[in-house]
Amino acid sequence: MPSFPSVRLRNVSLSASVLRTANASSELASSGSEPRVAFDLTLGPGVTGLVGRNGSGKSSLLKFIASSGLTGATDLPVMGEVSLSGPVRLLDQSPDPQARLCGLFGCAEAWADLRHALAGEPTRGAFEAVDWTLEDRMVAQLTRFGLPGMAPERRLGALSGGQQLRASLAALFFDAPEIILLDEPTNALDTEAREVLAAALKSHRGIALVASHDRTLLEEVDRIVSLEPDGSVAQFGGGWSAFQTAREAERARLVAEADKAARALRQHRAQVEEAAARQARRARQGKALRDGSQSKMLLDKAKEGAEGAAGGRLRATARRQEALGAAQASAVNRIEVVTPVAMVFPEINLPATKQVLVLREAVFAIGDRRIGPITLSLTGPERLAISGPNGAGKSTLLRGIAGKIAPLSGEVIRPVKCARLDQSGGLAGPGNLIEAARREHPHLEPAEIRTALAQAGFRGDTALKPVAVLSGGERLRAAIALLGAGGYPAPLLLLDEPTNHLDLDALEALEEGLSQWRGALIVISHDAHFLRKLEISARFCLNSRHMGVTKAL
Structure with a gap:
């Protein structure tokens, strides 16, 4: 038994079905191959962040460790051996x-x-x-x-x-348990609860393994373990910033390696073409000699020797070209197995003086409680964050702004069209993606829906996938594409905790897309890193101690 807390994984591998799910848009999923990479991993005291794409197996791995890897104890798509130095607890999120x-x-x-x-x-x-x-x-x-x-x-x-x-x-x-496992623990936590969790993790003296896409939390971990698209793991010391720096350096190295392989392949092809040209010239010269006075016996003997040497060179050349092509393909594949699809928002240019939203003494109901009176306004492409503890009524307020519920008193004035995206991207329920889009956008023609989805990468049978099997990033990407369908994009965008079920690739794609958005924005989020990236211009605080708008620093 080790003298310090430890988690040891040996010869652990994820099932091929998991890898195909995690790489649904890559060649890895469609090639028909059964990729399976086994890995070993040892964790000591401290906090380890576990990252990876949605569907990469993070939750399954945590449950596998919690079950101590006992064969037959679960039907998890994970195999291997687990050795634990002491008792383990997994956060119960559905008690x-x-x-x-x-x-x-x-x-x-x-x-x-x-x-x-x-x-x-x-x-x-x-x-x-x-x-x-x-x-x-x-x-x-x-x-x-x-x-x-x-x-x-x-x-x-x-x-x-x-x-x-x-x-x-x-x-x-x-x-103070020795080993604790947490799966996306901050998704439903407000800012205050996130701070309490961060303090608890910092003071924990044993092992904590935390699957998360919360970059504020990941910044404070001791190390990060990344589940790679091929089922292997990569380990990085330090928090999120160190992880990003190391990843960018590794990507730059692989890009340089791919460029070098491509240059070698081009040079080889040029040499082959030059050799072929020389051989053609020699063939023409040989024909001229045969037409001349040299004896046929001498010419035939020279031809046989030349053909034998040429055949050997051709075989060696083919092998060399095949090896160079494989090296280039391998280098390119290692850069990124799946290239994240961008989240492209519809183009809009909202004038700075355009009135977008006005609330005057508006009061809304949430059960037996009342929210308000609330007074606020939005002009031009302003960006407003609504903050407050869980249960304060943030989502109710956003529904009131969207016109989904009427105020009990006061007024809500929306001079412009608005669109609302919640944690599911507004695309949920039974049926496939096209059917969900029709439910959410009944005013759109079927052709307009198909065109918008195709522009977002959902073409042919992909648009007929059941909504239930799509990742959070895929649902959000489809919903964003539909915002501009029909040619009349909404100048006001309402986002209700949009990052909760996105993996890091999708989250960064969302941030990049919103950075190009030129309309007005109201967002509910407890993700401090996300809000900083959006360059929020003002905050509306909704709680019992204070209610009102403050300019963001």
Whole structure:
């Protein structure tokens, strides 16, 4: 048993079906080959970020480690051996709503013993074995994660979604476990909860393996492990910035290698053409000699020798050209197995003085609560971020701005057309991509939908894929393409947590596309890195302590 915490993976490989899913738009998926690369990986104390494209196997790998790699324990598409130095916990993001907090903490029996002992009733074991500090430790842990005064016997179904995730995080870190595994833990967390999680990870003394696309979180990790498109892994020391620098340097090296291979192939082809020209000249000279006075016997003997040597040279030349071509193809493939498809927003040029949105004392309902009164305005291509804790009503406000719900009082004035994209890109539900697009855009003609999808790379049968099998990036790319369909793009774009289910490639493509967008933008996001990239001009804070617009720094 190692003297320090460790996770050791040996001869681990992802199934070919996983790799085909992760590389759905590459030759790797359509070639009919069964790529399978086994890897070894050892993790020591500290926080390790796990990155990779959607569908690359991050979640399966975490579940595989959590199951200790026992054959037959799961039906996961992963094979190999796992060696753990101690107990492992995987963040529970879908707890049973009927379970109680003490059960989530794994302390249901110990909690029952404590309650019986305090009531003077018999316990399961010796009275001296009762954990007398259990309640204090659980309450302190719940308070640490933003749930003060929460009773350990409370049912999870009585908590909001955000509170359930906070409770799951509190349970994960309870009593300092040796090894913890987290799968996209920040997706449903507000800014305050993200900061609490970051502090908990920083103070963790064991091993933490975190699958995430949250670059603010990844900036603080000790190392990053990347699941590559071919199923191998690459490990980088440091956080997100160091990872990006190393990746860019590696890409530059591979580009130079591909250029060198291409030059060698061109030079070889030029040499082959020159040799062929020389051989043609010699053939013409030989014909002239045969037409002359030299004896036929001498000429035939010379011809046989020349043909034998030429045949050998041709075979060597063919082998050399094949090797150079393979080297060039290999170098190009290593640059990027899948070239990320750009997210291209429709062209628009919104005048700086154009009134885009006005809210005057608008009040909206969210259940029994009221949001507002809210007063704000947007002019020209301004970029507004709506911030606030989970449950504050940010999405309700965005739906009110979009005209999906009417205000209880006050007014909402939208002088321009607006388009709204939520976490699914607005394309969800049953059926294929074209059917989902028709539901979301009933005003568009079928030909307009097909044209827009084709321009985004969804051509032929690809446009008939079920929406359920598309990645978050693919759904968002299709939704963005439909914004400009019909020739009348909306000057005001509303985004509700658009980054939650995107991998890093899709996220960066979204940022690049929005940087070229010349319309107005209102966005809800807890992703600080994403908001910085968008160059937000103002923020609207929505919470009980303060409500209003502040200019972004």
